[in-house]
Amino acid sequence: MIIVMSPGATAQSIDDVVSKIRAAGLAEHVSRGTERTIIGAVGDERCLQESMFGLMPGVERALRVLKDYRIVSREVQPADTVVHVRGLAIGGRALQVIAGPCSVETPAQMAQAASLVRAGGATLLRGGAFKPRSSPYSFQGLGVTGLDYLQQAAREQGLPVVSELMDVRMLDTFLEYDVDVIEIGARNMQNTDLLKEVGRINKPVILKRAQCATVNDWLMAAEYIAIGGNHNIVFCERGVRSFDPAVRNTLDITAIPLLKRETHLPVIVDPSHAAGKSWLVPALACAALAAGADGLLLEVHPAPAEAWCDGEQALDGAAFALLMAQLRPLAQVLGRTLA
Ligand code: PEP
Numbered sequence: 001m002i003i004v005m006s007p008g009a010t011a012q013s014i015d016d017v018v019s020k021i022r023a024a025g026l027a028e029h030v031s032r033g034t035e036r037t038i039i040g041a042v043g044d045e046r047c048l049q050e051s052m053f054g055l056m057p058g059v060e061r062a063l064r065v066l067k068d069y070r071i072v073s074r075e076v077q078p079a080d081t082v083v084h085v086r087g088l089a090i091g092g093r094a095l096q097v098i099a100g101p102c103s104v105e106t107p108a109q110m111a112q113a114a115s116l117v118r119a120g121g122a123t124l125l126r127g128g129a130f131k132p133r134s135s136p137y138s139f140q141g142l143g144v145t146g147l148d149y150l151q152q153a154a155r156e157q158g159l160p161v162v163s164e165l166m167d168v169r170m171l172d173t174f175l176e177y178d179v180d181v182i183e184i185g186a187r188n189m190q191n192t193d194l195l196k197e198v199g200r201i202n203k204p205v206i207l208k209r210a211q212c213a214t215v216n217d218w219l220m221a222a223e224y225i226a227i228g229g230n231h232n233i234v235f236c237e238r239g240v241r242s243f244d245p246a247v248r249n250t251l252d253i254t255a256i257p258l259l260k261r262e263t264h265l266p267v268i269v270d271p272s273h274a275a276g277k278s279w280l281v282p283a284l285a286c287a288a289l290a291a292g293a294d295g296l297l298l299e300v301h302p303a304p305a306e307a308w309c310d311g312e313q314a315l316d317g318a319a320f321a322l323l324m325a326q327l328r329p330l331a332q333v334l335g336r337t338l339a
């Protein structure tokens, strides 16, 4: 931590800061300039709060040097992490496409969805059984029955599944139904108790970005999971709330290279929830891969007009196949592969 003293700071206030640094078990480095004194607290500053110094007499401000996350940072692990899901690698050279409907509706809908996403080249099947809807009057998901339909459809096509966990109390059920990848949705990115619980298991976790979370907030959320021992974390950018009602959310493309620099963990992008409209999805998907994403999470429904949830942003089978055909040459240019 760096403590910047005010221009007229007394010798006593400087001594008080030094004493406080020593009391915390750190060493001081005092730099006396012509106008002001700057004091460095040398050692692991994580035990210090900025306010511990910022509120002392003679102190202008205190600044942290170390980041609030450690395990997920590239500083600690320079090499990329590859997250393995039943033989698939997320974060390697191969791009992974997770596709499927927003919510699980019926066995027939899931069977059709699974068949068409697999035919198009998706490598994992998504489907929400527990839906965090904005309105309590909207369809909330089929619950456990939804997990059952999702797994039935996925097994028929040999695809691993991704589903959203909203409540700590359902974690055992997700394990019982062998959900291969647990999605933590945008609305729960800062549910620290939920993050801690998924940190204690060894299933891969997709951590979506909250609508108003900074990249730093998001990295700290991942650290909550990692600290429990589960390092199989995949970040998923899904758009942030902006001032423009033209789109559901604004896809933050910048977050992809930012994360790639800050963390060794894989980063995927969900253009569907960003766009809110299916016709916008292909352009955003291309942009995401070009910016360095390791994969995509796409909403695909056999009959979007009949969807119980998020139909407007869902690609139908033909649009999905077309998009995948568009992405393959792009992947090649980028030195990646796509199924
Ligand atoms: C979803 O993936 O269906 C979903 C609800 O996404 P988000 O949490 O990004 O809104």
Ligand code: MN
Residues within 6 Å of the ligand: 102, 103, 273, 299, 309, 310
């Ligand atoms: Mn959705």
